[in-house]
Amino acid sequence: MRHGGFTTLFYKEVLRFWKVASQTVAAPVLTALLYLLIFSHVLEGHVKVHGISYTAFLIPGLVMMSVLQNAFSNSSSSLIQSKVTGNIVFVLLPPISYLEFFAAYVAASVVRGLVVGAGVLFATFWFAPLTFAEPIWILVFAVMGGAILGSLGVIAGIWADKFDQLAAFQNFLIMPLTFLSGVFYSINSLPPFWQQLSHWNPVFYMIDGFRHGFFGISDASPWLSLAVVSACLMVLAAFTLNLLKRGYKLRN
Amino acid sequence: MPPAILIQQVSKNFGSTRALDKVDLEIQPGEFFGLLGPNGAGKTTLISALAGLVRVDAGSLSVMGHDVQSDYRAARRHLGVVPQELVFDPFFSVRESLKIQSGYFGIGDNDDWIDEILVNLGLASKADANMRMLSGGMKRRVLVAQALVHRPPVIVLDEPTAGVDVELRQTLWQFIKRLNQAGHTIVLTTHYLEEAENLCNRIAMLKDGRVVALDTTEKLLRRFSAHALRLRTDGAMPDDLASGASESAGWWTLPFDSFDEVEPLLARIRAAGCRIESLEISSPDLEEVFIRVMQGSHQGQVN
Ligand SMILES: Nc1ncnc2c1ncn2[C@@H]1O[C@H](COP(=O)(O)OP(=O)(O)OP(=O)(O)O)[C@@H](O)[C@H]1O
Numbered sequence: 239m240r241h242g243g244f245t246t247l248f249y250k251e252v253l254r255f256w257k258v259a260s261q262t263v264a265a266p267v268l269t270a271l272l273y274l275l276i277f278s279h280v281l282e283g284h285v286k287v288h289g290i291s292y293t294a295f296l297i298p299g300l301v302m303m304s305v306l307q308n309a310f311s312n313s314s315s316s317l318i319q320s321k322v323t324g325n326i327v328f329v330l331l332p333p334i335s336y337l338e339f340f341a342a343y344v345a346a347s348v349v350r351g352l353v354v355g356a357g358v359l360f361a362t363f364w365f366a367p368l369t370f371a372e373p374i375w376i377l378v379f380a381v382m383g384g385a386i387l388g389s390l391g392v393i394a395g396i397w398a399d400k401f402d403q404l405a406a407f408q409n410f411l412i413m414p415l416t417f418l419s420g421v422f423y424s425i426n427s428l429p430p431f432w433q434q435l436s437h438w439n440p441v442f443y444m445i446d447g448f449r450h451g452f453f454g455i456s457d458a459s460p461w462l463s464l465a466v467v468s469a470c471l472m473v474l475a476a477f478t479l480n481l482l483k484r485g486y487k488l489r490n
Numbered sequence: 491m492p493p494a495i496l497i498q499q500v501s502k503n504f505g506s507t508r509a510l511d512k513v514d515l516e517i518q519p520g521e522f523f524g525l526l527g528p529n530g531a532g533k534t535t536l537i538s539a540l541a542g543l544v545r546v547d548a549g550s551l552s553v554m555g556h557d558v559q560s561d562y563r564a565a566r567r568h569l570g571v572v573p574q575e576l577v578f579d580p581f582f583s584v585r586e587s588l589k590i591q592s593g594y595f596g597i598g599d600n601d602d603w604i605d606e607i608l609v610n611l612g613l614a615s616k617a618d619a620n621m622r623m624l625s626g627g628m629k630r631r632v633l634v635a636q637a638l639v640h641r642p643p644v645i646v647l648d649e650p651t652a653g654v655d656v657e658l659r660q661t662l663w664q665f666i667k668r669l670n671q672a673g674h675t676i677v678l679t680t681h682y683l684e685e686a687e688n689l690c691n692r693i694a695m696l697k698d699g700r701v702v703a704l705d706t707t708e709k710l711l712r713r714f715s716a717h718a719l720r721l722r723t724d725g726a727m728p729d730d731l732a733s734g735a736s737e738s739a740g741w742w743t744l745p746f747d748s749f750d751e752v753e754p755l756l757a758r759i760r761a762a763g764c765r766i767e768s769l770e771i772s773s774p775d776l777e778e779v780f781i782r783v784m785q786g787s788h789q790g791q792v793n
């Protein structure tokens with residue numbers, strides 16, 4: 239039987255999205271599938287990246303984009319819903335430390351990201367010859383990317399007082415970061431200015447490293463990507479933990 | 491044994507609103523304590539501070555000797571809070587909610603106690619219903635149940651009977667009284683003063699974030715409110731009696747302290763040639779005390 243602050247909160251967060259899996263899992267898989275059908279229909283045959291067919295190149299990008307967006311969604315929407323409806327008190331009254339709180343929300347976000355990612359992979363890999371050259375990178379970047387976006391989701395969920403503030407966070411930060419990261423193209427195909435800019439986008443490294451796991455080739459070295467992503471995760475985790483420790487918005 | 495609840499010099503501002511102003515309160519284990527006050531007096535803020543839901547600007551609070559900040563784990567394990575707002579998690583059934591709440595407190599197998607709570611609160615038939623399907627009163631019962639899953643020695647109920655039918659009120663108070671008899675400390679806020687009068691052994695009254703009265707229920711009743719003869723007569727009240735009495739809508743109210751005074755009072759009325767048409771005796775009640783305290787505190791007369 240599960241018990242303890244972390245275990246129960248983690249379990250509750252997973253159960254929460256699983257109970258509405260048609261919205262939280264099936265819908266994003268369908269969206270990714272639509273992207274694949276449209277983009278590959280338009281671009282297949284015209285574009286090759288690193289000598290790989292466009293559709294094969296696109297699939298890992300879509301999988302990782304789904305992992306990231308859903309990890310963010312999970313923690314942020316759960317927190318804002320709990321705050322708006324007031325049932326956040328059920329989590330604030332028990333003896334749960336801020337570390338357990340953080341870990342549980344982020345871990346559940348990673349699980350949601352991985353479940354949706356696996357769903358997208360399963361739905362799309364029929365469409366192109368896909369290889370799994372160095373699968374450990376696939377797992378490492380999926381988990382770390384999910385954790386980073388899960389952590390961002392915790393920040394957004396705590397900061398936002400209303401649903402439209404959360405939507406702004408999502409539309410003006412998360413969406414641009416994920417779309418302008420090389421999901422749909424190799425950044426080497428961009429003009430130099432945009433290439434430079436992309437190198438400042440941490441999501442670029444998540445997707446590039448993730449893709450490396452499939453093809454064994456990538457724009458940046460996977461080790462560099464790992465370094466950037468790890469640093470990013472540590473900074474965000476420290477920032478989020480500090481918010482939670484101070485009780486920012488939650489205990490005031 | 492440390493006090494069940496110890497509140498020392500606690501102040502809390504929300505912007506320019508002073509919600510709590512140097513509140514001191516000590517509640518002993520086993521007490522049934524009433525926290526009363528008008529809307530906005532600071533009752534919920536005080537409870538939230540005790541539960542760690544808000545951080546105070548000054549002062550300290552502890553539950554069974556555990557500081558709510560530095561020793562929050564122990565403090566929260568010893569405290570069960572029924573929030574004032576009717577909140578629930580729409581994703582889960584009643585039983586799921588209670589199991590999850592138990593898990594948060596580190597309790598794995600809690601089925602027997604959960605069943606006992608469900609039965610005692612008349613929720614057994616709703617155990618597997620989704621929270622969304624419950625009526626308001628039923629949701630309130632689940633809130634009470636959630637506060638009890640970890641058998642906290644100190645139980646705080648913030649207006650648990652708001653919007654609740656007579657039957658639940660009865661069953662709820664029976665259950666809470668049993669818990670109190672078993673040694674649990676109970677703190678209650680309510681706007682139904684009769685409830686507080688019947689249940690609480692001690693009462694604090696809060697106004698504008700300050701404690702304006704604090705005493706045993708009995709003493710409060712005696713200090714601010716007396717027995718009274720309420721009567722209608724066919725003639726005018728003799729002057730010497732009228733000066734100590736009040737009249738409204740033809741009814742005279744004559745306060746007295748001891749029942750020995752009743753017969754002499756009636757004799758004097760009769761001697762003045764008045765015939766008594768109707769008569770009743772009123773007992774002290776908390777509502778009157780409450781009103782007097784709240785008025786008195788305006789002029790800074792009370793405590
Ligand atoms: N989160 C908050 N932000 C700003 N002001 C607040 C907040 N919570 C409470 N207050 C203010 O603090 C004061 C005390 O409020 P509190 O909720 O503690 O009163 P109460 O005694 O519980 O009243 P009621 O009987 O209506 O429940 C009020 O003036 C209220 O407006």
Ligand SMILES: [Mg+2]
Nearest residue numbers: 533534535574
């Ligand atoms: Mg209140």
